Amino acid sequence: MIHQARLAALAALALAGCNAAGASGTEQADAGVGVVPRAEQPAKCPSEGAALQVLGSGGPIAETDRAGTSYLLWVDGKPSLLIDAGAGSFLRFAQAGGKLAHLDAILLTHLHADHAGDLAGILNSGGFEGRTKPLPIIGPADAPRFPATSEFLDRLMSKENGAFAYNGGYLDGTENKFKLEPRDVEVRMEDFEPSPVLSATGYQVTAIPVDHGFAPALGYEIRLGEKSIVITGDQNAQSLVFLETLRGAKPAILFAHHVISEKEGQPRGLHRSPEEIGELAGALEPERMVLTHNMKRSLDDLDNGLAAVAKNYSGPVSVAQDLDCYAL
Ligand SMILES: [Zn+2]
Numbered sequence: 648m649i650h651q652a653r654l655a656a657l658a659a660l661a662l663a664g665c666n667a668a669g670a671s672g673t674e675q676a677d678a679g680v681g682v683v684p685r686a687e688q689p690a691k692c693p694s695e696g697a698a699l700q701v702l703g704s705g706g707p708i709a710e711t712d713r714a715g716t717s718y719l720l721w722v723d724g725k726p727s728l729l730i731d732a733g734a735g736s737f738l739r740f741a742q743a744g745g746k747l748a749h750l751d752a753i754l755l756t757h758l759h760a761d762h763a764g765d766l767a768g769i770l771n772s773g774g775f776e777g778r779t780k781p782l783p784i785i786g787p788a789d790a791p792r793f794p795a796t797s798e799f800l801d802r803l804m805s806k807e808n809g810a811f812a813y814n815g816g817y818l819d820g821t822e823n824k825f826k827l828e829p830r831d832v833e834v835r836m837e838d839f840e841p842s843p844v845l846s847a848t849g850y851q852v853t854a855i856p857v858d859h860g861f862a863p864a865l866g867y868e869i870r871l872g873e874k875s876i877v878i879t880g881d882q883n884a885q886s887l888v889f890l891e892t893l894r895g896a897k898p899a900i901l902f903a904h905h906v907i908s909e910k911e912g913q914p915r916g917l918h919r920s921p922e923e924i925g926e927l928a929g930a931l932e933p934e935r936m937v938l939t940h941n942m943k944r945s946l947d948d949l950d951n952g953l954a955a956v957a958k959n960y961s962g963p964v965s966v967a968q969d970l971d972c973y974a975l
Pocket of ligand 1: 716
């Protein structure tokens with residue numbers, strides 16, 4: 648049974664960001680549904696082991712104190728991988744202690760502004776850090792009305808006609824800029840065979856196609872030894888390749904994009920409803936799940952959303968705020 652009052656209290660606790668003294672770590676929901684209080688999450692990512700920090704926990708609407716979607720993977724205290732760079736993540740990247748000089752690569756789930764809007768600013772900032780080695784940028788290939796990742800960078804920075812042509816040195820490694828190495832990943836639902844798009848020290852990344860309407864889009868699995876982290880990206884419930892590829896994968900943490908509520912009138916063609924997020928979690932069997940890309944409309948109906956998730960997934964659920972760090 649769901650205890651609504653307790654659920655509401657827990658949700659309020661999580662949303663208030665009560666990660667200071669007084670928010671007991673023993674407050675974890677015992678009713679089988681609810682959110683894990685933020686007290687259980689360290690304020691800073693640990694200097695040993697792996698952790699995924701949520702830089703931006705929001706969506707496309709500037710409506711709260713949440714930046715657009717972005718994550719930073721920490722491996723043994725090193726900021727290793729930036730995943731998405733939504734509007735506002737420029738500031739969160741700096742607040743987290745991110746350095747472009749240390750990154751192995753940048754991953755993009757898709758080329759919507761709430762996922763890639765701050766990329767130009769972050770790259771520009773990184774030009775002042777003295778990085779010399781090339782930086783891979785991995786994202787989707789093209790589709791109608793969406794450039795491929797490589798074309799996106801060309802349109803931003805081409806010396807001929809880029810919007811920021813003065814930064815064209817990032818495309819060819821001249822003018823004291825480090826060279827960007829874009830890689831376009833085909834978003835193919837037929838005959839998909841998972842293979843790593845990145846192999847770095849301590850981890851491997853696989854890109855998996857997801858259905859996000861007209862936008863070619865990817866989710867990511869990051870394998871760190873025996874453990875894994877899965878990021879859904881923006882996806883709807885037709886993302887069967889993603890679901891079947893990862894069915895029973897038992898990731899340590901599933902980061903699920905919580906964009907819509909169960910209410911009528913939500914844009915269901917582009918995103919999983921909370922119940923559909925629960926169905927995905929029920930299939931993947933993560934040890935825990937973090938809801939992020941939190942829109943106000945989904946948070947306003949959080950109690951119903953958590954109850955809908957719990958129909959198919961009974962593990963612990965956290966509601967991310969900007970800069971929350973989740974250690975493996
Ligand atoms: Zn989005």
